[in-house]
Amino acid sequence: MNPLLGSLNPYPFERLRELTKGIVPNPALRPISLGIGEPKHPAPPLVERALCDNLAGLSNYPPTLGEPALRESIAGWVQRRYGVALNPATEVLPVLGSREALFSLAQVVLDPAERDAVVVCPNPFYQIYEGAALLGGAQPVFANSDPARNFACDWSAIDEATWARTRLVFACSPGNPTGAVMPLGEWQRLFELSDRHGFVIASDECYSEIYFNDQAPLGGLQAAQALGRGFKNLVMLSSLSKRSNVPGLRSGFVAGDAAIIKPYLLYRTYHGSAMSQLVQRASIAAWNDEAHVEANRALYRLKFDRVTPMLAEVLDVRLPDAAFYLWAGVPGGDDVRFAQDLLAQYNVAVLPGSLLARDAHGVNPGAGRIRMALVAGVDECVEAAERIVAFARAWRP
Numbered sequence: 001m002n003p004l005l006g007s008l009n010p011y012p013f014e015r016l017r018e019l020t021k022g023i024v025p026n027p028a029l030r031p032i033s034l035g036i037g038e039p040k041h042p043a044p045p046l047v048e049r050a051l052c053d054n055l056a057g058l059s060n061y062p063p064t065l066g067e068p069a070l071r072e073s074i075a076g077w078v079q080r081r082y083g084v085a086l087n088p089a090t091e092v093l094p095v096l097g098s099r100e101a102l103f104s105l106a107q108v109v110l111d112p113a114e115r116d117a118v119v120v121c122p123n124p125f126y127q128i129y130e131g132a133a134l135l136g137g138a139q140p141v142f143a144n145s146d147p148a149r150n151f152a153c154d155w156s157a158i159d160e161a162t163w164a165r166t167r168l169v170f171a172c173s174p175g176n177p178t179g180a181v182m183p184l185g186e187w188q189r190l191f192e193l194s195d196r197h198g199f200v201i202a203s204d205e206c207y208s209e210i211y212f213n214d215q216a217p218l219g220g221l222q223a224a225q226a227l228g229r230g231f232k233n234l235v236m237l238s239s240l241s242k243r244s245n246v247p248g249l250r251s252g253f254v255a256g257d258a259a260i261i262k263p264y265l266l267y268r269t270y271h272g273s274a275m276s277q278l279v280q281r282a283s284i285a286a287w288n289d290e291a292h293v294e295a296n297r298a299l300y301r302l303k304f305d306r307v308t309p310m311l312a313e314v315l316d317v318r319l320p321d322a323a324f325y326l327w328a329g330v331p332g333g334d335d336v337r338f339a340q341d342l343l344a345q346y347n348v349a350v351l352p353g354s355l356l357a358r359d360a361h362g363v364n365p366g367a368g369r370i371r372m373a374l375v376a377g378v379d380e381c382v383e384a385a386e387r388i389v390a391f392a393r394a395w396r397p
Helices: 003-007 012-020 045-053 053-059 066-083 098-109 128-135 160-165 184-197 220-226 258-271 277-287 291-312 335-348 378-394
Strands: 092-095 120-121 137-145 166-172 200-204 235-239 252-256 325-329 367-371
Touching: 003 128, 012 335, 045 053, 045 277, 053 277, 066 092, 066 200, 066 220, 066 252, 066 277, 092 098, 092 258, 098 128, 098 166, 098 200, 098 235, 098 252, 098 258, 120 128, 120 160, 128 137, 160 184, 166 184, 184 200, 184 220, 200 220, 220 235, 220 252, 252 258, 291 325, 291 378, 335 367, 335 378
Parallel strands: 120 137, 120 166, 166 200, 200 235
Antiparallel strands: 092 252, 235 252, 325 367
8 A cells, every 4th residue: 555645634524523423413403514615506507408418428538638629618718717818728628626636736746756845835725735745745834824914825934945845835815714815916925936946836726706896816827927927837726616516517627837737638648537528518618607607606795795794793704805714713712612512502513723724833823713614505604603603602612
C-alpha cells in the first residue's frame, strides 16, 4: 500500500461524526442540517432536458480533451464573465468537477522525488488541498486567515525560505468557509511571489457565481490580465455544482497556462477521467445560460437577507463577500461544544470551524467559529436560524 495514505487526516465530517456519535438530538424537532455544503436548489430544467436528449452518447468513449463545442462554451463563458479571452484548444480542459481536479492537478505539478517540496494553503481550507499535497509527497504549509482583514490570507506569515521550496499554492476566492474574495492587491502579492520562486497558483473559484451585491467577485485570470501579467504558472478551476445546482453532474473545468494544461491533459489521459458525452452536452447548455444562475443567486440573496440579521443578534457574523456559508463566531469560543449542544437541544447541525483548519503560527484560525451552509430552502434556513437564536440566548459556555 502507498505509505503516504497514512499521512492523511480524517475528513471534517468524519471527525464531526465521532464528536457527536453519543448525542441523541431533540426528537421533538425535525433535523435541519447546515453542515454540508451541498446545493439543494432544483437542477435547471435545461440541464435535465439536455441529459435526456443525449442518452445516445452513452454508446461512445468520450475524448479526455472534451468536445470542441464544450471547450468553446467554457471559453465563451469566461469571456463574458471575466472579460478574459482563452484559446479553447490549448487553455481549457473539462474536468469531472473541481474537487477531483484540485487533487489530480497537484499530482501533476509536484515532483514525488523532491522530498522538501511545499504546498501553501489558506487556513481554514477545503480539505482536498491538504490531501493532494500529502499524497503528492509535499508538505502542506498554511497561511492563516485574518478576521481583521475580512479573513484575507496572511501570505506574509510564510517566510522566504519556505516560499523558495513552494511548488504549488491553492488560492480559494470566494473562500470556503469564510466567503472572502481576494482583492487585486492580494493577487498581485501572490503573482510577485510566483514570478520570483516559480510555483504554480491554482485558483479555486467554484463559489464565484453566488454573491450579494452587483460586483461579481474578481477571478485569478481576470486579476492577471488587469495587472498585465499573462497566465504563466496560473490556472483557475470552476464548476457547475454551485453555479447551476448540479453537484451530481460532476462537471467543471481548468483553464489558464497552456504549459500546465498540456501535461495535465497527458496525466488525465492515463488517469481515465474523461467526461461522458451526455454530461458534456448538458454542461454546454448550462455554461451558455445565465438566467438560471441569476435566479439561483437571487434565492441565496433572499436567504442571507433573512437569516444574517437574525443570527447577528447572538453571534459574531455578517454578510460574506460571496459563497453560501456564514462564518460565525460563537459565545465563549468553544466551537465544538457549541455545535454539540446545538445538535442535542435543537436538532440543528453545523460544522465547528476548528475542524476546517490546522494549528499554524501558534493558533487554529477556525477555533471559536462555526460554518453554516444556507443550502436548504428559505423557510428551513429561517427555522434553523430561529432555533440557533433561541439556543444561543440560553446557552452558557
